Amino acid sequence: MTEIEARKDAASRAARLDAVFAALADPTRRAIIERLSRSEARVTEVAEPFHMSLNAVSKHIRVLEASGVVERRRKGRDHILSINTHSLDEVDGWIERMRRYWEGRLDAMERLLRELKTDYKLGPKDRRPKDRKHGPR
Amino acid sequence: MTEIEARKDAASRAARLDAVFAALADPTRRAIIERLSRSEARVTEVAEPFHMSLNAVSKHIRVLEASGVVERRRKGRDHILSINTHSLDEVDGWIERMRRYWEGRLDAMERLLRELKTDYKLGPKDRRPKDRKHGPR
Numbered sequence: 577m578t579e580i581e582a583r584k585d586a587a588s589r590a591a592r593l594d595a596v597f598a599a600l601a602d603p604t605r606r607a608i609i610e611r612l613s614r615s616e617a618r619v620t621e622v623a624e625p626f627h628m629s630l631n632a633v634s635k636h637i638r639v640l641e642a643s644g645v646v647e648r649r650r651k652g653r654d655h656i657l658s659i660n661t662h663s664l665d666e667v668d669g670w671i672e673r674m675r676r677y678w679e680g681r682l683d684a685m686e687r688l689l690r691e692l693k694t695d696y697k698l699g700p701k702d703r704r705p706k707d708r709k710h711g712p713r
Numbered sequence: 714m715t716e717i718e719a720r721k722d723a724a725s726r727a728a729r730l731d732a733v734f735a736a737l738a739d740p741t742r743r744a745i746i747e748r749l750s751r752s753e754a755r756v757t758e759v760a761e762p763f764h765m766s767l768n769a770v771s772k773h774i775r776v777l778e779a780s781g782v783v784e785r786r787r788k789g790r791d792h793i794l795s796i797n798t799h800s801l802d803e804v805d806g807w808i809e810r811m812r813r814y815w816e817g818r819l820d821a822m823e824r825l826l827r828e829l830k831t832d833y834k835l836g837p838k839d840r841r842p843k844d845r846k847h848g849p850r
Contacts, residue, residue, distance in 0.1 A: 590740040593738075594739060597735070598738040601730075601731050601734035601738060603730070606807070609811065613814035614814065664811065671801065671804065674746065
């Protein structure tokens with residue numbers, strides 16, 4: 577891959593992440609995703625539980641389609657909506673990477689706390705040479 | 714919890730999810746989070762790698778602070794930024810719940826595919842009674 581291709585690739589990956597995160601930043605759209613996670617459904621079925629016009633729900637559905645999270649296919653006169661299960665892989669990957677960083681830091685903090693506790697227990701008052709255990713470094 | 718309290722609680726949880734997802738829907742803000750995931754840093758250190766004004770980066774930082782993902786504390790004349798590692802727990806929980814749904818569906822699909830394959834291998838041409846293994850249901 578040339579440098580220009582690599583940059584285009586990174587840019588389109590970033591644009592996809594932007595679109596998916598923006599699509600998720602709304603409670604109605606998240607509720608639509610939750611509904612479609614249970615089973616695919618017709619547009620009217622998806623709209624039914626919401627206290628808003630079909631037109632308003634349709635706008636949210638179009639945002640979800642543009643982000644790639646929701647797909648639409650025609651079945652006779654019906655429009656069937658379903659989740660594209662791969663669309664959140666990149667988002668999930670990003671969150672997962674951040675989590676690994678944090679867990680690494682939290683683990684390091686935990687180790688530090690354990691060491692501090694041990695040092696406290698073996699503090700000046702109680703410290704005797706035989707209490708010190710030196711393992712291989 | 715009364716019904717009104719429960720509704721307020723759900724509404725504020727939804728508002729927090731909205732804010733965090735919206736904060737993540739921008740490549741500069743995601744890059745700032747990645748930077749701070751490695752270590753806390755001063756505002757000027759965070760701004761340094763970006764080809765934009767300190768003012769532009771500061772605006773992004775304020776969005777991240779408003780969402781609760783980034784925290785700021787003063788240390789003498791410096792403003793130190795760090796990640797609030799708990800802020801993404803709710804987002805992570807939501808994505809995780811969706812993933813469980815999907816994995817359940819993908820597992821079901823896989824089982825179906827395996828059954829179809831087995832049926833294909835043991836199709837009309839080859840099917841003999843002794844090929845059928847009946848385990849406990």
